[in-house]
Amino acid sequence: MLQVEAVDKSFGDFMAVCQANLSVGNGELVAVIGPNGAGKTTLFNLVTGQLWPDRGKIIFKGEDISGLPPYQICKRGIARSFQIVNIFPRLTVFGNVQVAVLSQQRRSSNLFPPAHNLATEETKSILESVGLSDKATSIAGSLSHGDQKILEIAIALGNEPELLILDEPTAGMSPEETAATLELIKRLASTRGLTILFCEHDMDVVFSIAQSIMVMHQGRTLIQGKPEEVRENREVQDAYLGGE
């Protein structure tokens, strides 16, 4: 479904991503791992259009999407959450998700029927599926960090994506919240038939749920393969899993 082929991105002299390759098949749960600064977030930003690649191709459903603006990539079926909480802090939880749903329904520019009664079914069902229904009328900025991270995912779901990209969905969460979020991700993948690409620091998490793992080190792809293959790969052990 998604093919990243030999993508480079540099900031000045620093090669943040260099010869990165990634392949995500339909319905797969794919993880990208790597130490801090390995270029995971940069890679995701390249895929969703926040950044443009210097070289290489990003192919989604057979079309080259590299260099398209984020809103067009979103319309083609890729939605994402962000590593650092990136929500609409002054809007309600409901309003946060509704913005995405309205955009998906191409109603963002409608001037007259009040938004209040639009897209309520869809928005409510998303809030229900992530467990934020009881906080629907709270102002998003007042939620706990864990809930804001969940809201991140809920906003992304509002776009009814085919490919959902989650940038460290459990960053800064307590162990209990992390466990609950993982359950949520697994459930979304199975019930909604979503293809999910995520990156994560916690190795236990990655090896327990991912079907395919891509390892990045200093901007380059070391390997992509099944969890067992990755675990046994010597290069990966040297670079990253060294201590284990």
Place this chain on the structure above:
Amino acid sequence: MFRGITDLKSLWPIGAIFIILLILPPVLPRFYTYILALIFVTSLLAMSLNLVLGHGMIFQFHHGVFYGVGAYTVALMLSKTSLPMWVGFVAGPIAAAVVGLLIGWFCVRLTRLYFGMLQISLGSLIWAIVFRWYSFTGGDDGIHGIPMPPFISSLNSAYYFILIVLVICMILLYLILKSPFGSTLEAIRDNPQRCEAVGVNVRRHQLKAIVIATFFAGIAGVLFVVLERSVFPDLLFWVLSLEIFIMCLLGGWFTFAGPILGAAIMVALRTFIGIFTEYWTLILGVILILLIFFLPEGVMGYVLEILKPQAREVAERKGE
């Protein structure tokens, strides 16, 4: 159409104010009727700016230009052409929106402060043209004694006309803000990057907002001509734009009615302190300093802050 976005109970004070405003002109001295009408015009102008400023966080630094373009368009059409008068009234807002589209098209490529800087430069160009082109715009003399249709030729009838147009515009602006367009605009205000990521073309959305805001500024310009029957280049000067900006901040730029309050305060200050001293801006400066320190959300924001706990209590009592 209004179902769910407002409840009837919160409407009665607004209705009461409206009725009072309706019965005032015959009993008020002419001067006060005029001041009230001027406040209406300025309120509409401030509200149109606040659509993009408070609800969109678009730093529209030179909003006065669109007010001036609206006013000059209707003034020129009424005084220099023999077209039916209503054509001029319709052309004013449209001309303002077209200029808004042109200037906005360049400005939305920049963000925040840079947006404002570019707009001041482009807007000042238009001011310079109006100021200099004596044969067409009357230069710094402006245009005076613009003919008006008979039904709005007296002060009182102009007052009613302005009041009714203001109310219609307020309703439209309110509906726009509550529409998907308005809520998406507020989402862009909160987080443009995230908005792009959920599939909103942020620049185009902002440009649409600017066109709508400038259209309403053009209506305010037309109303100004109805009231004053004259236009002058000061309408497009950046000082006026700054005043409108201050009205929004003073009244409360995150509230719907804040700009009305801001406009009323500014017009009143200019009129009543202006009687005693031409340095009324000195008083304004002091008020602004106090505002920044004590009421960062504006007067209306402060009032709503005080009212909020009460509203919550009422809601809780109802829940029991």
